[in-house]
Amino acid sequence: xxxxxxxxxxxxxxxxxxxxxxxxxxxxxxxxLLNAFLPPERRVxxxxxxxxxxxxxxxxxxxxxxxxxxxxxxxxxxxxxxxRSAQPHFFRxxxxxxxxxxxxxxxxxxxxxxxxxxxxLIALTDRDFxxxxxxxxxxxxxxxxxxxxxxxxxxxxxxxxxxxxxxLYRFGxxxxxxxxTDEERWCWTLKNMGRMERxxxxxxxxxxxxxxxxxxxxxxxxxxxxxxxxxxxxxxTERDMYNILETAKEExxxxxxxxxxxxxxxxxxxxxxxxxxxxxxxxxxxGLTAEQLxxxx
Numbered sequence: 001x002x003x004x005x006x007x008x009x010x011x012x013x014x015x016x017x018x019x020x021x022x023x024x025x026x027x028x029x030x031x032x033l034l035n036a037f038l039p040p041e042r043r044v045x046x047x048x049x050x051x052x053x054x055x056x057x058x059x060x061x062x063x064x065x066x067x068x069x070x071x072x073x074x075x076x077x078x079x080x081x082x083x084r085s086a087q088p089h090f091f092r093x094x095x096x097x098x099x100x101x102x103x104x105x106x107x108x109x110x111x112x113x114x115x116x117x118x119x120x121l122i123a124l125t126d127r128d129f130x131x132x133x134x135x136x137x138x139x140x141x142x143x144x145x146x147x148x149x150x151x152x153x154x155x156x157x158x159x160x161x162x163x164x165x166x167x168l169y170r171f172g173x174x175x176x177x178x179x180x181t182d183e184e185r186w187c188w189t190l191k192n193m194g195r196m197e198r199x200x201x202x203x204x205x206x207x208x209x210x211x212x213x214x215x216x217x218x219x220x221x222x223x224x225x226x227x228x229x230x231x232x233x234x235x236x237t238e239r240d241m242y243n244i245l246e247t248a249k250e251e252x253x254x255x256x257x258x259x260x261x262x263x264x265x266x267x268x269x270x271x272x273x274x275x276x277x278x279x280x281x282x283x284x285x286x287g288l289t290a291e292q293l294x295x296x297x
Contacts, residue, residue, distance in 0.1 A: 008218045010194025012126045012168070015234035017084045019218070019227070021066055024049060026217050032210035034070070034080055036186040037122055037143065037164055042078060044070045067101065069117075079105070083123040090129040094121055098161045118159040124166050124190065133170065142170040142187065176200035176207075185211060193218060233295070269296050 009016035021030050031044045038044065047070045066082045079101055083094060098121040105116035131144070147162040149155060171187045177200070179185045188200075189211050199207060199215055207215075216222065223231060269286050279293055288296075 006194055007198075007220065008193050008196055008215060009220060009231070011190050011218070012084065012124065012194065013235075014084070015231055016194065016218070018234060019223075019231050020214065021082065022049075023217070026214065029210045029214045029217065030066075030068075030082075032182075032208065033186055034068075034082075034122065036183045037166060038080075038120060041072070041074075042070075042120065043073050044080075045073045046071045047080070078117045079119045081119070081121045083121055090123070090125070091131070094123055094163050094165075095161075097121060098163055102161050116160070119161050121161075121163045122166065123163065124168060126168050126191070128167075128169060131165075131167075133167070138170075140172070142167045142172075143183075182208060189214070266296060269293060 009019050011017055011020050020026055021033070027047065031047060034044050034047075047068045049066070049068060068080045068082070070078055070080050072078065081097060081101060083097065098119050102116060102119045105119075133141070133144075144165040144167065145162065146164075147156060148160055150157070166187065168187055168191045171184075171191055173179050173184055173188055176185065176188050176192075179188050185208055193215070196215075199212070220228070220231070266288075269282055269288055273282065273293075273296065279290065282288070283290055283293055286293075
């Protein structure tokens with residue numbers, strides 16, 4: 001049976017997300033993505049990956065997260081984290097990540113312990129994490145914004161932590177041409193890029209310049225040798241982790257337990273490899289296949 005190879009990376013996979021948004025060459029595309037969802041007063045004019053001013057804020061090797069120090073058009077600085085990770089207790093994890101980054105702002109060593117830059121976390125989700133968006137007021141909505149505000153009046157005393165969920169599984173526009181705003185165009189592209197055969201639009205295309213560049217950057221056939229090898233390796237690891245996870249689910253574990261079991265097996269196998277154990281011993285001990293073990297190497 002002939003297997004169809006995708007033409008573009010899927011930005012909602014860990015490997016695709018990493019190939020696109022962890023590459024500084026695509027910085028302007030990332031800025032455009034952020035500006036599609038951040039409030040107007042926080043439009044990004046420039047950003048830095050892996051800020052050195054805030055200890056512990058780094059570009060994640062796991063590819064699910066990108067931590068950024070941003071400058072807005074008025075010169076103000078703030079932190080943005082982009083989160084794309086299927087994890088149990090997703091809402092709590094997002095609050096934890098955002099609050100941890102906010103707290104790290106107090107460790108700058110300049111004496112201004114509570115003069116903290118605000119933090120925005122943008123979470124891109126391709127499935128329901130149990131938020132319960134079933135009430136009538138959620139009809140047609142696909143973004144949710146959380147922050148600290150006074151419950152009765154809605155007053156926001158100071159800008160501190162904001163979390164924005166972009167729930168792409170709830171985005172309903174079927175074609176790019178239906179999209180009327182930059183936010184909608186980004187949502188459509190993120191949701192559909194991994195299965196596109198060609199760029200949307202025809203003739204004088206409606207594509208945003210940043211989206212055109214993103215599609216060009218995400219064309220798998222255009223990857224250089226080194227980037228293609230890294231992307232293929234990431235994809236193999238991601239697929240194998242998915243297979244381990246699904247096997248654990250079939251064995252009767254809950255999703256949270258299955259993820260822990262899958263990650264545990266992979267971590268044990270890595271340690272055994274580092275210790276110089278034979279592949280045959282590791283596969284027998286962990287239950288991983290030879291192909292899965294090779295991917296972990």
